[in-house]
Amino acid sequence: MSKRHSAKHKLDRRMGENIWGRPKSPVNKREYGPGQHGQRRKGKVSDFGLQLRAKQKLKGYYGDVTEKQFKKAYVEASRMKGDTSQNLIGLLERRLDAIVYRAKFAPTIWSARQLVSHGHVRVNGVKCNIASRLVKIGDVIELGPKASEMALVLEAQSLSERDVPDYVAQESASKVSFVRVPTLDEVPYPVKMEPNLVVEFYSR
Structure with a gap:
């Protein structure tokens, strides 16, 4: 976590x-x-x-x-x-950690970054540990064999509070592809x- x-x-x-x-x-x-001043009336910003x-x-x-x-x-x-x-x-939204989060491979953006930096994510079949890497249209992002069984990943996939957006096509439980660059309105x-x-x- x-x-x-x-x-x-x-x-x-x-x-x-x-x-x-x-x-x-x-x-x-x-x-x-x-903090102790959190309930103070806020002035004009x-x-x-x-x-x-x-x-x-x-x-x-x-x-x-x-x-x-x-x-x-x-x-x-x-x-x-x-x-x-x-x-x-x-x-x-093209950042690799953001795609991992959108794909519901991780419950939070922080755990998505951790998953990438620990080498559990592959882009087009090649292991990548750079969370800030920009994914291109058509790139396939998948979890390594060990990651699919991790409690963190299983927890994320069971979350009902968010869905995988349309611009991330889900090919399987552990594999997605980046379909297009989203507009602001499309980002959930x-x-x-x-x-x-x-x-x-x-x-x-």
């Missing part, structure tokens, strides 16, 4: 939203922030504050991607043709994500 259990819950409470849509989230019980919050939420959703990696994704998205915010979502976020505010944050 991922060792960032409390940190995941802390992020939920800081944002006041159940970011991953999990039933164990503390936000389901109390929506105020953590500035434009910068809204942009920063949108960035922290999106970055946190993908397992607290490092600032360096996240900004690199934004720069690449801004160089591509089309809407930068849509391009950013497309790049984040449990909460509203605002990549346009993230773009505004970096383009200041």
Whole structure:
């Protein structure tokens, strides 16, 4: 399992939203922030504050991607043709750990990253331990023989709180293929994500 259990819950409470849509989230019980000042009335948030919050939420959703990696994704998205915010979502969804999470091979994005880094995932038949690797359209992602029997994987596959999205085609319980780069509307976020505010944050 991922060792960032409390940190995941802390992020939920800081944002006041159940970011991953999990039933164990503390936000389901109390929506105020953590700490002794969590219940204080919140003042009006500035434009910068809204942009920063949108960035922290999106970055946190993908397992607290490092600032360096996240900004690199934004720069690449801004160089591509089309809407930068849509391009950013497309790049984040093409990450190998994100695909492993979407395929329900792991219960959380953190455990998906762990599964990849421990060498339990193969891309087109070749073992890959780089969680940030960008998957291409048509790539086949599958679990190694040992991983299919892991309690972590079996737990993830039994979860009823989320389904495998259309852009990840399920070929078997331990094998999927990446069909297409999704748009923002297609990504099954449990909460509203605002990549346009993230773009505004970096383009200041």
